[in-house]
Amino acid sequence: MSTLSLSTIRQNLSRFNFTDLSIPGLVLLIMGMLVLPLPAFLLDILFTFNIASSVLIIMIAISARKPLEFSSFPSVLLFATMLRLALNVASTRVILVNGHEGHEAAGKVVAAFGEFVIGGNYVVGFIIFSILMIVNFFVVTKGAGRVSEVNARFTLDAMPGKQMAIDADLNAGVIDQATAKQRRAELAQESDFFGSMDGASKFVSGDAIAGLLILLINLIGGLAIGIGQHGLSLSDAGRIYSLLTIGDGLVAQIPSLLLSLATAIVVTRVTTAESMTEQAGSQLGNPTALFVTSSIMAILGLVPGMPHLVFVTLAAASAGLGVMVLRKQARMAVPADEAAASAAMEAPKELDLEDLDQVDLVGLEVGYGLIPLVNPETGGQLMTRVKGVRKKLSAELGFLIQPVRIRDSLSIDPDSYHIVLKGVVRGRGKVKVGRELAINPGQVYGSLEGIATKEPAFGLDAVWIEPSQRDHARALGYTIVDASTAVATHLNKVLRDNSSDLLSHDEVQQLLDKLASKSPKLVEDLVPGKLSLGVLTRTLQNLLHDSVSIRDMRTIVETLSEVSARTQDPDQLTALVRPRLGRMIVQGLVDDKNTLSVMTLDPGLEQLLHNVLQQNGQSQGVVLEPGLAERLFAALRDGTTAVEELGQAAVLVVSPAIRPWLAKAVRHRVSELMILSYSEIPEDQAVKVIYTVHADPKK
DSSP states (O other): OHHHHHHHHHHHHHHOOGGGGHHHHHHHHHHHHHHSOOOHHHHHHHHHHHHHHHHHHHHHHHHOSSGGGGTTHHHHHHHHHHHHHHHHHHHHHHHHHHGGGOTTTTOHHHHHIIIIITTTOHHHHHHHHHHHHHIIIIIIIHHHHHHHHHHHHHHHHHHHHHHHHHHHHHHHTSSOHHHHHHHHHHHHHHHHHHHHHHHHHHHHHHHHHHHHHHHHHHHHHHHHHHHHTSOOOHHHHHHHHHHHHHHHHHHHHHHHHHHHHHHHHHHTOOOOSSOHHHHHHHHHOOHHHHHHHHHHHHHHHTSTTSOHHHHHHHHHHHHHHHHHHHHHHHHHHTTHHHHHHHHHHHSOOOOOHHHHOOOOSEEEEEOGGGHHHHOGGGTOOHHHHHHHHHHHHHHHHSSOOOOOEEEEOTTSOTTEEEEEETTEEEEEEEOOTTOEEEEOOSOOSSOOOSEEEEOTTTOOEEEEEOGGGHHHHHHTTOEEEEHHHHHHHHHHHHHHHTHHHHOOHHHHHHHHHHHHTTOHHHHHHHTTTTSOHHHHHHHHHHHHHTTOOOOOHHHHHHHHHHHTTTOOOHHHHHHHHGGGGHHHHHTTTOOTTSEEEEEEEOHHHHHHHHHHHHHHSSSSSOOOOHHHHHHHHHHHHHHHHHHHHTTOOOEEEEOTTTHHHHHHHHTTTSTTOEEEEGGGSOTTOEEEEEEEEOOOTTO
């Protein structure tokens, strides 16, 4: 049992940190000085420690780059003040008890300040002490207290705005959750610090008043004790106790002045990346100001009766300092570019926010072998083609496509490229610089020599040929494009297929602002009164997802304003808007005779789908019997192929009730098929049924 107890004690001692006893030990020391009499040599040690600690505190205050770097200053100031007052009490006890023994009764430090600093002249000593009191109390302490009060008030008033700024940065994605938490903690710490400094400044002012009262108590009490108890004459008692009292007051007042100055430095500190010394040196080292000062000093030195040597010397020193500053600035400015270039070559570039911002809305990464396509100096046309794609798509879709960031990448093959949307690769391809792509449109009259491949945008059979074969390939029926056009065509398809991902709240707000310039009341009634910006954005994304242009924003906004009272669901709003955009939807699907050739479902099949939807109660998440689903999608694929072979666009017309579900179901199974409802076809539009889809197992 004893062995266990000893081992437990050893473990506790091994985990114990003796530095935790420093503050309690200091408190016990202060209490001891207030109660117990101290010998003269111990007073010398404590007075020296007091001066050293005051110098250390003011040096830390000067080197701090922002107030929070010395956040423990209010507590340190409290303990330093109490230590000095306890020393005053201890020295007062020694002076009053042993002062009749001579000028070293309170220690050699007090005697040295009493004799050397004031030269043994008590009147001079009292005047110097009074001046220190005035400077400390009425200048430094009063000013620091006022600055602390204003800082605490302004910091408290600014807290709500700073917290809202942190929340705004977090919501905008500028900072992450950890950074926001850290900034909130710093904000709370800053508020607590300036609030504590407002109270801590009162310690300094109270200490200054206490020093004056202690001086009077020592002087009056010493004279009374020396004359009444020890039988000293008035002159001897005045000499001894005045020397001890003034020496004690000076040895305590100088550290008090240093702490007051440290307090003023901390509360007047402006937060920068530089210490006070660096900041003052960079700002005071103004060549123009130095030269003007030198001129004024030289002019004053020429006035008769002035000490010419002193003024001229200071004028020359100011001018010389100005010249040194100018030369230093010149040395820093001239080789700046060279130093930066050499540093960039010799050392790796430091990380910054630019390196983190790698997710582009639209990006095109090319291998190093495709760089000639991008460089205009080598005849590259890719950038021009990309601008043309953006312009064409923006006009067709109805909103501004974001710029495409083109950059080279060493992580992909030299002849490859990646089309990136929101940091995700959505398209890949390979092209050959210096060759042309001969695409087989479906019917050609011969073969070509070259590198067989697939056209990257639509996957058609193609051949990379030499430019000299261009005319021969065209004669055989091939479609010829260069490498830049092949990449641009692929980019156009990817952007068009993913146009809904390119539309965000910012683009929708721009469209609303543009419409509001002509129809302000229309926009004002809709957003945010009837629909939120998020619901409107989602509705427009649904239209783009269905390959419907949003150019006619006036009609879209008018329709949404009318139907917004019925529903707030984006999918239902999309279904209600589509019929109003019917003419725009079908205008690209009609033939030369303005006839819309369509496919229809077998009546029995359409009725079956109606029944399934009614049983499920909603158009979302409907599950068909596996055999029926397989036959339906196979029949749709066959019908699409048959219609396209006739040279017509594959358009399936169904009832409005099943259109949303069917469009979503076939989107990734029969991507070439456009599905319309009967209500979306204008009444005066000529329609021709050219194919009927059957899902009967017998057919």
